[in-house]
Amino acid sequence: MIAAAGMAQAEGLERINPPTIVDTSPWGFSQVVVAPSSAKTVYISGQFSGDKEGNVLGKTVGKQAELAFDNLRKAIEASGGKPEHVVKIQVLVAGHGEDKLHAIGEQISKLFGEHLPASTLIPVDRLALDGMLFEIDATLAIPQS
Numbered sequence: 001m002i003a004a005a006g007m008a009q010a011e012g013l014e015r016i017n018p019p020t021i022v023d024t025s026p027w028g029f030s031q032v033v034v035a036p037s038s039a040k041t042v043y044i045s046g047q048f049s050g051d052k053e054g055n056v057l058g059k060t061v062g063k064q065a066e067l068a069f070d071n072l073r074k075a076i077e078a079s080g081g082k083p084e085h086v087v088k089i090q091v092l093v094a095g096h097g098e099d100k101l102h103a104i105g106e107q108i109s110k111l112f113g114e115h116l117p118a119s120t121l122i123p124v125d126r127l128a129l130d131g132m133l134f135e136i137d138a139t140l141a142i143p144q145s
């Protein structure tokens with residue numbers, strides 16, 4: 001297995017972009033993340049741009065992504081993990097178009113830096129609440145000492 005040049009490895013997690021398929025690190029994710037069997041697995045439900053009362057904040061995908069990533073960061077911290085422990089994210093975008101990728105990519109870079117998780121983006125017609133345009137869930141593998 002070959003890790004992409006410049007890809008950060010965190011506490012036993014191995015991020016791989018095989019030379020036989022496209023290197024997706026410039027787009028903000030790794031093709032493969034391998035976690036050791038001793039890691040504690042954490043699943044974080046879909047986070048959106050909601051405040052503590054559940055109100056949807058923000059009118060654009062960019063603003064909603066910013067707020068949802070902040071909520072994701074809080075959930076990661078509550079689990080005892082760190083952003084570099086995230087091995088997979090799933091992003092749902094209502095009314096997705098390529099024009100929204102830059103704003104999402106900025107938030108991925110801001111939270112994960114060089115520790116890029118595997119990722120899937122799924123365009124959807126709508127999300128759970130009226131006005132909700134963006135949602136992200138995550139899976140973590142927290143290495144145990």
